[in-house]
Amino acid sequence: MAAKLKEKIDLPVSQVRRYLEPGPIVLVSSAHAGSRNIMTMGWHTVMEFTPSLIGCIIAGGNHSFDLIRASRECVINLPTTALTDEVVGIGNTSGAEIDKFAHFGLTPLPAQRVKAPLIGECHAHFECRLADGALVDQYNFFIFEVVAAQIAKSPKQPETLHYTGDGVFMVSGKTISRRSLLQPGML
């Protein structure tokens, strides 16, 4: 049973690091020429605040690779533990054989700035355009610019999934603040 749709609010794209720097598993949605797909992705990093850049590995064997390379767009969606089984199922299946939105009961919603659909049940959506494909051939490494971002109004601390390999996920735990100790430039 998938998570319910939640009301979303816009997030400045320079703040995407709040959600991606902690290292969660994400669901990448894409579309091209009447075909759409979702893939599970764990290899990504923030690269810059402004422009808001994300680097990530999308292996050449994935159906999503072709859709994203051709459309030069995707959406990075942030699932929570409510979607654990979908995250695993999406990683286990190929978009060349099934429509993952339909198969997993996920809701495609229109994005603001790209043609790839959002996954409605996710906590956050980061709409991406390809910024630099120079390392795609050698490393399958894509550099995207986040051009729009939305997050659920609640909860403030979503339970995210962090993959450790071998089928085991670490779930995000408590938060601790050292804000008072940090230099302003270090925030």
Added chain:
Amino acid sequence: MAAKLKEKIDLPVSQVRRYLEPGPIVLVSSAHAGSRNIMTMGWHTVMEFTPSLIGCIIAGGNHSFDLIRASRECVINLPTTALTDEVVGIGNTSGAEIDKFAHFGLTPLPAQRVKAPLIGECHAHFECRLADGALVDQYNFFIFEVVAAQIAKSPKQPETLHYTGDGVFMVSGKTISRRSLLQPGML
């Protein structure tokens, strides 16, 4: 008060993703021409199993940038919550002004394959050599090959720190397994 030194064991470098894919804050140690330093880093991603590749951002303004660019080596060390104050302090200070090992009471230990020192109090050490610097000028993005790896014998699930910006860290929580559901190729 720093964490104590722990007994370490070798880890196959192809398994580094178990520790870095979940997205922890790491401490990068480096050395060159009689100078050494430590920096706090949150922007990194696994890029390949074999060779074991890690991509990361090291901003040009950091003292570590010059040491790593010149030596073409570093060590990515994994701190736990026992080192929270050191992680913050290291991020707040510049190696151009202080010796961070001495200032924070951290123990430099010899590495196996690189000249940069390990940080003894950390849970794991990933010794890195620069594999590809093609994106350093444009993005401060370094691609390292992990050439040796060591982890503490215990605990199996270290409490790692995951930075969300604004001085707030998420601490790693419980683990959940879906191993029985995963296709072998998806592990």
